[in-house]
Amino acid sequence: MKEAQVQKGIMQFLGYHPRVVPMFWRNNTGAITIPNKNVAYKSRFIRFGKVGSADILGILWNGRMLAIEVKAGKNKTTKRQQAFIDNINTAGGLGFVARSIDDVDEVLRIERKKMKNSIMRNPNPIGGDLSEEECPACGEILEYCEYANPRIPDDSILGLRCNCGYESED
Numbered sequence: 001m002k003e004a005q006v007q008k009g010i011m012q013f014l015g016y017h018p019r020v021v022p023m024f025w026r027n028n029t030g031a032i033t034i035p036n037k038n039v040a041y042k043s044r045f046i047r048f049g050k051v052g053s054a055d056i057l058g059i060l061w062n063g064r065m066l067a068i069e070v071k072a073g074k075n076k077t078t079k080r081q082q083a084f085i086d087n088i089n090t091a092g093g094l095g096f097v098a099r100s101i102d103d104v105d106e107v108l109r110i111e112r113k114k115m116k117n118s119i120m121r122n123p124n125p126i127g128g129d130l131s132e133e134e135c136p137a138c139g140e141i142l143e144y145c146e147y148a149n150p151r152i153p154d155d156s157i158l159g160l161r162c163n164c165g166y167e168s169e170d
Contacts, residue, residue: 069084
């Protein structure tokens with residue numbers, strides 16, 4: 001399978017994890033030469049993106065940065081790509097190399113377990129206190145709960161619920 005096909009599959013897969021990865025995008029890098037007829041210069045060289053940055057970037061639910069370097073077959077990361085991933089991890093983000101959707105699924109499952117374990121200690125790592133969120137129906141304080149994910153078997157998503165029967169999966 002080609003790297004572009006693996007990237008496309010991973011992007012689709014991430015769409016099924018909105019609670020873990022609510023925001024993600026394809027990160028293009030490269031360069032192009034554009035002809036310039038109006039100026040004395042014959043062409044203009046334009047570089048875009050940061051050399052070595054990961055193929056897919058995003059933000060995890062807890063505010064941490066996500067960086068996925070996609071590789072197909074036996075391809076290896078360059079020194080700059082590995083340095084980018086190492087910098088993301090050192091800064092508290094989540095950076096890794098993925099060769100398949102299964103690699104991403106495994107890393108996200110581990111990340112989800114960490115998130116669920118830390119939710120009682122700090123319900124909202126980004127700031128504020130989600131445990132004080134009030135029910136829109138009755139005004140009581142909402143509590144965290146876990147729901148089955150209808151899109152992925154044997155998976156779950158986090159939600160909020162109230163004693164009055166109000167439930168929210170997002």
